[in-house]
Amino acid sequence: MQKEINIWLNNNPHKNKRLAKPYSDAILQQLLQNTLNTSARITIKKSKNGKPYVDEPIFFSHSNCRQLHAYVITTAHDIGIDVEYINKKRAVMKLASRYFHPKESKIISDLPTTEKSSMFFKQWTHKEAWCKLDGGNLWSYLNKLPGDEKGLFLYESDRIDGYALAIASPQKIDKIRINSIGNP
Template sequence: MSGPAVHLYRFEGDWRASGHTLLVLLSRYVPSEPDEIRLRRTDKGKPYVEDSDIFFNLSHTVNLTVVAIAQGVEVGVDVEAMEARVDPLAIASRFFHPAERAALAALESAAQLDLFFRIWVRKEAFVKGVGGGLSMGLDKFRVYPDCAGIEPWSIADIEVGSGYAAALAVKEPRFEIQWRQFGCGRI
């Protein structure tokens, strides 16, 4: 193995059920029943499992939820439905690093949209992993074409289906992704 294992779960359906599903998934990693697992929040608001070295993160968008779970290493995950109604250049001018803005501006509109979402989910996954929130200055670090200012974190694009962009951030230079996919009611 080239680093710690990060287990990814992808499921479709109503995101409001994801809270219970998360507890069921976490019960596979901690010696507790789902209703016995105690979730707490850091001072920055990032959730964690009390008295455990299990780290997790959850993201949901239109009809899709992705959960990342790892032992002993912090993780962040983000998934977004790629909607054409966003203005990539306007949002990038506020939140993207100058190198990312330049790369985006050099593309035609369809390619711009794809790259915009790829950069956005990478930034969100990192911010969620760190627990910093959007106020941490998304334009101060770079996730495209390479990463700068996020060390010791690393980021990977993850494929979750057509029409979606998703990324995983891990506080390790190398890691192994292990997918665990299931549908509604099949955990």
């Protein structure tokens, strides 16, 4: 059981998605090769639900928002990651009341106005990381309470200014290290 997880962050220099994707794919490829200690190209496949995987003893997840890209890789168990920009201009109460479980929506509504956006995006990243862990459809996770799920461990980081980041794991993680590639 792996007790420590590394997250790698990269500020992709390309704003255009067509240019950003190959750049991001090259970083993921290098991280996979480094983890497997090989220079051979790793073929990334997709499950029927679109979840990426490889035919190697390795698990990974990737997320991006704006130009910030986040990667997590482990050899111990499946993993999911999500990163979101905390948009303080977004109508988060409207979204929370429409998509989140009523308990979660209430938590957000009870907060001071200055804290509502941060909590909304924290909860959103939990759900999206959980979805990526399972390889499901995000819409089926939005109204679920992650705390009710047995064998699901959720972790977040507030160390990325202006962003919410979450990891979902089927096992407990003792330490999460955040590393930068380039200048995140």
